[in-house]
Amino acid sequence: MNKAIAVDIGGTKISWALITDDYAILTRRQVMTPATTSDIFTALEVIITEALASYDDILGAGIGVAGMVDNAAGKIVAAPNLALAGEPLKQHLESKFKLAFNVDNDANCAVLGELLSGAGxxxxxxxxxxxxxxxxxxxxxxxxxxxxxxxxxxxxxxxxxxxxxxxxxxxxxxxxxxxxxxxxxxxxxxxxxxxxxxxxxxxxxxxxxxxxxxxxxxxxxxxxxxxxxxxxxxxxxxxxxxxxxxxxxxxxxxxxxxxxxxxxxxxxxxxxxxxxxxxxxxxxxxxxxxxxxQLENSAGLLGAAGLIFGLEPS
Ligand SMILES: [Zn+2]
CATH class of the missing domain: 3.30.420.40 (ATPase, nucleotide binding domain)
Known part of the structure; x- marks a missing residue:
């Protein structure tokens, strides 16, 4: 079964999960959000490395960020509570891993989660x-x-x-x-x-x-x-x-x-x-x-996975 790594980067914590293409959450963890850009990048690399080592059939990583995001470029435009403003997050991760990445605003991810497997x-x-x-x-x-x-x-x-x-x-x-x-x-x-x-x-x-x-x-x-x-x-x-x-x-x-x-x-x-x-x-x-x-704090992660499965109904 295909899977996606779903990451939700907030001002205080980074949550991540491994999610199947029928939106079942296989594993879920969280770490505190580091204070510097390079430490956030390192934390993400550790998460992705760990997920890739533990699971097969991972199609990519969807990442929701608490900030304004240029989804097409995968770049963080502004992030008042995070050391990621101006960072080309997608480009950085693509340079480290042979994997598809999709970065979006965390609220967009939460609403996508509702559309794909929640009240929407x-x-x-x-x-x-x-x-x-x-x-x-x-x-x-x-x-x-x-x-x-x-x-x-x-x-x-x-x-x-x-x-x-x-x-x-x-x-x-x-x-x-x-x-x-x-x-x-x-x-x-x-x-x-x-x-x-x-x-x-x-x-x-x-x-x-x-x-x-x-x-x-x-x-x-x-x-x-x-x-x-x-x-x-x-x-x-x-x-x-x-x-x-x-x-x-x-x-x-x-x-x-x-x-x-x-x-x-x-x-x-x-x-x-x-x-x-x-x-x-x-x-x-x-x-x-x-x-x-009814998704409580899983909406953003489910939506981040949805970015990878590309299942926005058309
Ligand atoms: Zn305001």
Missing amino acids: RGYRNFIGLTVGTGLGGGIVIDGRLYRGAKGAAAEFGHMVIDPNGPVCGCGHRGCLETKASGTAIERLAKETVVAKTKSALSRSVGGDPEIITGPMVAKAARAGDTEAVTIMTEVGRWLGLGIGNFINILDPEVVVVGGGVASSLDLVMDPIIESARRIVIDPRSRDIPIVIS
């Missing part, structure tokens, strides 16, 4: 959002990933919704990502810890806003803590506002929400859906399903 399977037009530290996404049009003219499409998180809002990682103010992401949950939680010292959330960290994290808020919200529910609801409403806008622009059949924060968003599906529906202009689009990904 069977749909020809949908959008996928990845809600994690930031907010990314991908667009499927007519059964294929839409990358735009330069591979930079679907930067959903950087739609500016409040020009006077909080500063975003991209340098602009008020991007959707600043209101609807793990970072947004954390920012609101810090504000609550400081402003509402008697709240359970504040008491849980001894009043120290530096200690509180997004997962702590999600856990408290699940246990019914009022302040935590308020924070999750606000983030859900902003996410819904974004989704409503994307539905108006792209007319999808379904919206798939994945990423590290997605598993906590079931708590606030009602505000997400209400907020999206309120601004959808086509009455036929008001019931478009907004679903949470």
